[in-house]
Amino acid sequence: LLKPENKEKLASILTYHVVAGKVMAADVVKLTNAKTVQGSEVTIAVKGGKVKVDNANVIKTDIQCGNGVIHVIDAVILPKDIVDTAVSAGSFKTLAAALKAADLVETLKGKGPFTVFAPTDEAFAKLPKGTVEALLKPENKEKLASILTYHVVAGKVMAADVVKLTNAKTVQGSEVTIAVRGGKVKVDNANVIKTDIQCGNGVIHVIDAVILPK
Structure with missing residues (x-):
């Protein structure tokens, strides 16, 4: 993926991990999906107090930054075909x-x-x-x-x-x-x-x- 010829594919995967706006954990849990910067939607599911984004578990939330917020997940999520x-x-x-x-x-x-x-x-x-x-x-x-x-x-x-x-x-x-x-x-x-x-x-x-x- 880091090869120059795969730049577009890599950009597609990375922007699939990004949602526009600052969405804190308290708001994430109210959603069933979210439109990504890549264009398609991630699925959000809450089960037993745990949050899943597609197939990945959210393991740390609300790391605030000057230009947004980071939630840590335990797997790379891939845009659906x-x-x-x-x-x-x-x-x-x-x-x-x-x-x-x-x-x-x-x-x-x-x-x-x-x-x-x-x-x-x-x-x-x-x-x-x-x-x-x-x-x-x-x-x-x-x-x-x-x-x-x-x-x-x-x-x-x-x-x-x-x-x-x-x-x-x-x-x-x-x-x-x-x-x-x-x-x-x-x-x-x-x-x-x-x-x-x-x-x-x-x-x-x-x-x-x-x-x-x-």
Whole structure:
């Protein structure tokens, strides 16, 4: 990680340990998660008076500094990958099930980086009745994989860069159309409703419809 070529990855890990503002222990225990400077959220859990941040135990608190506060933890915490981020968000259950059925979980847990336009559970529910159930069947695995990889672009494309594009080549092979109107972004027929959910191996932009390869 200390090698120059891993500078970006190291910065991502380190900024995942930093939260903006001065959050004292008394306030930390009231939280269930916190947005980090890296962009994604850490999970905070209090059990039996002990505090965990992701998989790390907080072993010392409230070391005050001139420009903030330090809480000591007993493990290095790592930004969640795209799959784990989607699962922990709770609103992408159908997407998670589809990735599993299409054998794409390991791919999107890989190094990447990837940009995923992630349809919510509500987006999948808009499809004609029975569509999702049919796609999850083993015999439709290839078709499902084609649809899912149409939601993925290679590289980490943040919202500020997405708006400069008119189209983007997907991992599936064909291109999605990107249009910006009145400050709103559309990817094919879907509206982008949340942007820049940063993950350890890329970024997620949330969309309100499932987009289908042309």
